[in-house]
Amino acid sequence: MIARSQKHWSDDVAELLRVRQGFVLADVDPQSTPGYEHNKAHAKDDLAAGAEQLDEYQERLFAQSRVDATDASVLLVLQAMDSAGKGGIVRHVVGSVDPQGVALTAFKKPTEEELAHDFLWRIEQRAPEPGFIGVFDRSHYEDVLIGRVRELAAPDEIERRYGAINDFEKRLTDSGVRVVKVMLNISREEQKSRLAERLERPDKYWKYNPGDVDERQLWDDYMAAYQTVFERTSTEHAPWYVVPANRKWYARLAVQHLLLEALEDIDPRWPAATFDVAAEKARLAAS
Amino acid sequence: MIARSQKHWSDDVAELLRVRQGFVLADVDPQSTPGYEHNKAHAKDDLAAGAEQLDEYQERLFAQSRVDATDASVLLVLQAMDSAGKGGIVRHVVGSVDPQGVALTAFKKPTEEELAHDFLWRIEQRAPEPGFIGVFDRSHYEDVLIGRVRELAAPDEIERRYGAINDFEKRLTDSGVRVVKVMLNISREEQKSRLAERLERPDKYWKYNPGDVDERQLWDDYMAAYQTVFERTSTEHAPWYVVPANRKWYARLAVQHLLLEALEDIDPRWPAATFDVAAEKARLAAS
Numbered sequence: 092m093i094a095r096s097q098k099h100w101s102d103d104v105a106e107l108l109r110v111r112q113g114f115v116l117a118d119v120d121p122q123s124t125p126g127y128e129h130n131k132a133h134a135k136d137d138l139a140a141g142a143e144q145l146d147e148y149q150e151r152l153f154a155q156s157r158v159d160a161t162d163a164s165v166l167l168v169l170q171a172m173d174s175a176g177k178g179g180i181v182r183h184v185v186g187s188v189d190p191q192g193v194a195l196t197a198f199k200k201p202t203e204e205e206l207a208h209d210f211l212w213r214i215e216q217r218a219p220e221p222g223f224i225g226v227f228d229r230s231h232y233e234d235v236l237i238g239r240v241r242e243l244a245a246p247d248e249i250e251r252r253y254g255a256i257n258d259f260e261k262r263l264t265d266s267g268v269r270v271v272k273v274m275l276n277i278s279r280e281e282q283k284s285r286l287a288e289r290l291e292r293p294d295k296y297w298k299y300n301p302g303d304v305d306e307r308q309l310w311d312d313y314m315a316a317y318q319t320v321f322e323r324t325s326t327e328h329a330p331w332y333v334v335p336a337n338r339k340w341y342a343r344l345a346v347q348h349l350l351l352e353a354l355e356d357i358d359p360r361w362p363a364a365t366f367d368v369a370a371e372k373a374r375l376a377a378s
Numbered sequence: 379m380i381a382r383s384q385k386h387w388s389d390d391v392a393e394l395l396r397v398r399q400g401f402v403l404a405d406v407d408p409q410s411t412p413g414y415e416h417n418k419a420h421a422k423d424d425l426a427a428g429a430e431q432l433d434e435y436q437e438r439l440f441a442q443s444r445v446d447a448t449d450a451s452v453l454l455v456l457q458a459m460d461s462a463g464k465g466g467i468v469r470h471v472v473g474s475v476d477p478q479g480v481a482l483t484a485f486k487k488p489t490e491e492e493l494a495h496d497f498l499w500r501i502e503q504r505a506p507e508p509g510f511i512g513v514f515d516r517s518h519y520e521d522v523l524i525g526r527v528r529e530l531a532a533p534d535e536i537e538r539r540y541g542a543i544n545d546f547e548k549r550l551t552d553s554g555v556r557v558v559k560v561m562l563n564i565s566r567e568e569q570k571s572r573l574a575e576r577l578e579r580p581d582k583y584w585k586y587n588p589g590d591v592d593e594r595q596l597w598d599d600y601m602a603a604y605q606t607v608f609e610r611t612s613t614e615h616a617p618w619y620v621v622p623a624n625r626k627w628y629a630r631l632a633v634q635h636l637l638l639e640a641l642e643d644i645d646p647r648w649p650a651a652t653f654d655v656a657a658e659k660a661r662l663a664a665s
């Protein structure tokens with residue numbers, strides 16, 4: 092399925108990026124631009140055009156939820172190594188729609204209270220309400236990524252979590268949430284260059300965390316943990332999309348497209364009037 | 379004080395719009411554009427230029443809060459009659475900055491649980507954290523506006539609330555929150571025309587609520603309630619600004635300017651590195 096008037100794709104990008112059985116993360120080239128044969132300048136125009144589409148879809152979705160008993164919403168889950176561009180997706184893709192219809196959660200290291208509950212406790216509370224585009228900047232997947240690499244839980248608990256995640260996401264999709272799971276895939280070299288830039292520019296120091304290098308030194312372990320995540324949790328109802336992200340402009344365009352497809356699938360319509368339009372015109376005129 | 383490089387104002391707009399002793403709401407012309415002598419097209423360019431300033435201030439504020447122990451934040455309180463343009467402010471002014479640094483709350487009719495608590499209970503929970511720009515789309519002022527007009531509480535309780543609001547806002551400002559309170563001031567005729575448009579366009583039906591006409595019929599009561607709000611709660615630490623809003627482009631430019639001034643007052647700086655830059659460069663290079 093190609094979102095309406097998204098003519099700039101040479102192929103069905105969602106199909107190209109979707110994680111299916113037999114997927115091997117190591118085979119993906121983070122520098123590539125699957126389904127897109129234009130350059131960066133072209134992509135800028137295409138992103139702007141897509142932003143207008145996204146904007147209208149989002150408003151219709153929101154409108155519908157205010158009036159009808161619709162339960163539809165979208166949840167974008169963003170996972171990636173540091174500096175892969177999650178923030179840029181939030182800023183340049185999600186940021187193009189009305190903030191009133193967006194529910195963004197940036198999940199940090201769990202608090203003591205959160206740790207006292209099941210790992211999904213804090214996540215479930217942030218599931219988007221009908222009509223909203225929810226965004227998880229990091230998510231429950233941290234609990235099987237850093238959780239696994241850093242052995243923050245026992246192996247059998249980590250094992251249990253994959254199933255718990257699938258059950259949770261099934262409940263979400265059954266309740267009307269379109270779950271779009273995106274891993275932004277940068278190369279180890281690209282990360283080095285981006286972290287180095289943060290160390291060159293005083294206005295970027297705040298984005299640098301010495302801990303990022305510690306995690307970076309476990310790159311292969313993280314990639315193995317991601318591979319397992321894909322094998323265990325890329326389901327029919329909530330598939331993963333691995334988006335090559337060395338070129339930020341490609342990643343943004345691709346994620347925008349995935350959101351457009353989710354919204355196209357919902358196909359939100361302007362709700363009919365729930366009042367007598369003629370009678371209201373008369374009341375208003377007399378007021 | 380004029381925010382840096384905001385050269386398009388002919389006068390100190392914040393001073394012109396600020397509610398001082400002796401302020402009379404009925405004397406404000408909702409069609410006017412205080413401090414601005416250019417036209418709509420010019421305002422569009424000025425808004426775009428201001429958006430860039432706001433963007434950088436917001437990022438610096440956010441950066442500082444992530445690194446230093448700063449407690450600074452901004453809270454924009456938006457109040458107005460229906461259709462006055464609160465949504466447009468959120469969309470076109472606040473929407474120009476990174477959504478990751480914005481905390482928006484749209485206050486609806488209180489729930490049963492909320493009604494079981496003091497009227498400020500639900501409000502206090504939504505005060506912005508350090509580093510954020512908080513936005514209240516409606517607020518605790520509803521409790522002395524519709525609360526007063528519709529007699530939702532006893533007269534002595536309404537009386538009590540003005541003082542409680544001032545105390546609450548003093549606590550906020552003492553804790554580092556810059557409180558910017560804005561009433562978007564449209565004329566009764568302008569509201570009629572905007573509501574009529576919603577009844578003409580099927581893609582606007584969802585924004586129309588027959589209850590809006592009920593409230594509209596109490597226009598004079600609402601204006602009297604606003605007048606009292608201004609007299610009782612426009613304080614030194616948290617003044618009100620009444621923004622003429624018949625011209626949407628003026629209202630957006632003026633509110634953007636008020637936000638810029640609040641941020642200029644905070645004067646957030648890029649935080650210094652909290653790590654040894656040279657050492658981190660070496661660690662990164664070796665990784």
